[in-house]
Amino acid sequence: MTAGHSRAAVLELLEVAKTAAAAGASVLAQRSVTGSGGDGLGMSNKGEAGDWVTEFDLAAENAVSRAIAQARPHDTITGEEQGTTRPEQASGYRWSIDPLDGTTNFIRNIVYYATSVAVADADGVWLAGVVHAPALGRVYSAARGHGAWVEVAGTSTQLTGPVPGRKGLILATGFSYDPSTRANQVEGLGELMEGFADVRRLGSAALDLCFVADGTVDAFGERGLNEHDYAAGALIAEEAGCWVRRPKLTSPLDGGPSTEDRLAAWTCAATLELSGKFPL
Known part of the structure; x- marks a missing residue:
């Protein structure tokens, strides 16, 4: 219950x-x-x-x-x-x-x-x-x-999340439509990739989160998402036993977040041991 x-x-x-x-x-x-x-x-x-x-x-x-x-x-x-x-x-x-x-x-x-x-x-x-x-x-x-x-x-x-202790970890991420935010994301990609063997950018945050849940990828992190992008996928990853971070944004019922706040906020999912890979 x-x-x-x-x-x-x-x-x-x-x-x-x-x-x-x-x-x-x-x-x-x-x-x-x-x-x-x-x-x-x-x-x-x-x-x-x-x-x-x-x-x-x-x-x-x-x-x-x-x-x-x-x-x-x-x-x-x-x-x-x-x-x-x-x-x-x-x-x-x-x-x-x-x-x-x-x-x-x-x-x-x-x-x-x-x-x-x-x-x-x-x-x-x-x-x-x-x-x-x-x-x-x-x-x-x-x-x-x-x-x-x-x-x-x-x-x-x-679903039970990524395979524990797997070699060759894969990170899923995405990039903003906003040029300045995207440039910043690209600049920080190298540091974000530390500890991962490869990266995937599939173009659907909802599916990226589901792919963490089913173990297709080992982690997902992206900033600038809207609530509708992550609402279902984050719960699916969470219920698969993954560590999940949702952005703390103003509810659409209260007018929604400012663009600045949204672009700064991260949505992440991974195994618990990978949670420290993502910026606060």
Whole structure:
């Protein structure tokens, strides 16, 4: 039992998250399996070079929001593309949606993209999260106190994090759209890489966190993420037994963080022995 929440209540939230994420992923799955130029995707730029949104982002967010609202009409929903919707009689639960994490990958037909859905209680404790990656055929999920799982072709496997004591450690990271922040990240990459044999930059923070949970990579660290980028993936990594650091940022219900605060804050996941590798 999670503090203040029964086992049944938490698992019910997980089922809603799975249904909602599947609704979003089904929209993404309609993308043609060929082509990398973005034709027919309804692309537009959100301001910074490389920060794209497509008609699929919007359609997937609508599909996720409808699924949540149908099951839980009194919950608040915060979506990446359309902001926060608060019902008049709010339950205190809030959903964080990234309908298409990895939009550039989606445009270029690189398979690392997913729909991410997570829910927190009134105290901001994340209770359930799902990262549904249709091009990979994987559904990652977790409920607080009930472990983390990946489902592939109908078979579910519990996740237990990276292999302890493994040689040739791999770090996953990402880089900001903001040029000055990106330059600073590149400058600090050498120091961050100390103790790691190699690095991967896959373009989806939600999946990076899931890949720590399933042991594909040994650690993930990136600064400048938004809540919707990490909400589900961080819980999945945590429930897989990983050390996780979430950024301490102002809630979207209170206007969200300043750009400066967001760009300075780290999101990290790793084995406990690697936790000291990341800046404070």
